[in-house]
Amino acid sequence: MIESLLKADNAELTQSTKKGAPVVLSTRVRLARNLVDVPFPERASNSQRSDVMTRCADQIGELTQMKHGAFFDIAELSDLERQVLVERHLISRELCESQSGSGVFINKDQTCSIMINEEDHLRIQFLKAGFSLRSVWKQIDRFDSSLENDLDLAFSSEFGYLTACPTNLGTGLRASVMLHLPGLVISEHMDKIIRAVNQLGITVRGLFGEGSDATGHVFQISNQQTLGESEGEIMARLGSVFKTIIDHEINARFKYIEKNRARLLDQIGRAFGALQNAHVINSNEAMNLLSLMRLAVDLEMLPEVNRSDVDRLFIECQPGHIQYAAGEGIEPDARDLCRADILREEFFRLPALDFDKVNKLV
Amino acid sequence: MRFSFAILAGTYILIVMAENLNCSYCNKPATVHLTQIVNNKIIKVDLCESCAQAKGVTDTDGYSLTDLLSKTNLSPEKGEPQITCPDCGLNTADFRRTGRLGCATCYHNFVPLLKPVLEDMHAGTAHKGKIPDVALSRQNSMAKLNSLENALHRAISEEAYEDAARFRDEIQAYKEHVESEAVQS
Secondary structure, eight states, rough: HHHHHHHHHTTTTTOOOOOOOOEEEEEEEEEEOOOOOOOOOSSOOHHHHHHHHHHHHHHHHGGGGGTOOOEEEEEGHHHHHHHHHHHHSSSSSSHHHHHEEHHHHHHOOEEEEESSSSSSSSSEEEESSOOOOOHHHHHHHHHHHHHHHTTOOOOTTEEOOSSSSSSTTBOEEEEEEEEHHHHHHHHTTTTHHHHHHHHTTEEESSSSSOGOOOGGGEEEEEESSSSSHHHHHHHHHHHHHHHHHHHHEEEHHHHHHHHHHHHHHHHHHHHHHHHHHHHHHOHHHHHHHHHHHHHHHHSSSSSSGHHHHHHHHHHSHHHHHEEEEEEESOOOHHHHHHHHHHHHHHTSSSOOOOOOHHHEEE | OOOOOOOOOOOSEEOOSSSSOOTTTTBOOOOOEEEETTTTTEEEEEOHHHHHHHHTTTTTTTOOHHHHHHHHSSSOTTTOOOBBTTTTTHHHHHHHHHHHSSSSSHHHHHHHHHHHHHHHHHSSSOSSSOOOHHHHHHHHHHHHHHHHHHHHHOOOOOOOHHHHHHHHHHHHHHHHHHHHHHHOO
């Protein structure tokens, strides 16, 4: 059922022709919304849930932003198809496990997904490659306002948008930025950053793994609080934390190169060799090797156009995508072979690493 | 004295202590001690190994202590109000167990229990963000029309025809007013 999504030639995160930026992978904003006259999904009856799904799907399908979009009833998707959508961040794990009457709308270039009957009746998400909180907010705000033309949303003047969990109350807004932070991880500064950022009401999470040593060095920073501040204030705070983290990351990279140039070049060189030649690669190893390749692009050892290839492979090397590409549910051992095949083919096409660029940096 | 280590998702500082503290849930000796700073307030929770497992604290997939506190009955205040939502049936015990509300009406009824939770959780307790103007004015005008129409029916059934005529004119005027506003916007 999701074939057309994977074959789409303009998906924001996997087919982007943009060069991308160092450090930042993508920006996403989500809004939690509920209809005023039906209990929240967890306490709604099956018939209420399916009523909400029909009402919302009808309205959303008519919006211009959703032209050529696709609607999926979660109950009709296979486990593997659900996993692929989770790996693309188009749906959440919670939606996968939900009872009947849950669905998702995904627009053509996969920059927008609207989950129906997740924790809240509606979870609207917009995303973009690179850092662009402001433009993503503009898009989602416009979309949200056009929904409001036809749906009566649960709102109180005191508490704002009403949500099933009080952690989302008020704006219902969760803004997040995905960051690639190998410099801070390698120089062991990540714990300090996480602690400092937490005090500012911002959460840092490993995207593929956990803690300060996340697989692939990819982290997500997002606001914890949704009530008591306007959307603008929340995003301004996130934006300023984001800029500080970038500065620290760039600093950490330069310091590391200064002191450990040979060691870093060795790591990048070996990673490139492994990606071109290995025959068995599990997903953790793939993430870590790809992280070094993204760093190599940032250091101009590989052409800048290849950054989006690396970002795409971060997604396509996830277990669900590998199985989906193989056309059948295959065991982890066999997946590691398929993954290595894909990576060998991809990296065989790239030019040799340009080590001189780094020598000139120092 | 027992030690237990768990590497947690960044958001906490995990402290392994020698103090003899008891689990906040079951009073067994606590081995996992969590501290998190939210809004410059320090929140502390002590857990025994099995409760830490049960609450998913050792599940390293991004875990917020605020979530834990909001989802559980860590410090049930004695004699706290027993509330049941007339619309969805959610009661105080449900709210303490899940940390979630059941429907929009719950937000009217659970205010006494909700306020302290919100103070710990958020930057403030009053909404300062976007307001859905269009939906609100539509809801308000629907409510106004409904009440006028009810009054009209009551007047007719009571054979108060002068009142009924007045309500009928008001309804007509209000409808025209709403339509002209819609045209302007």
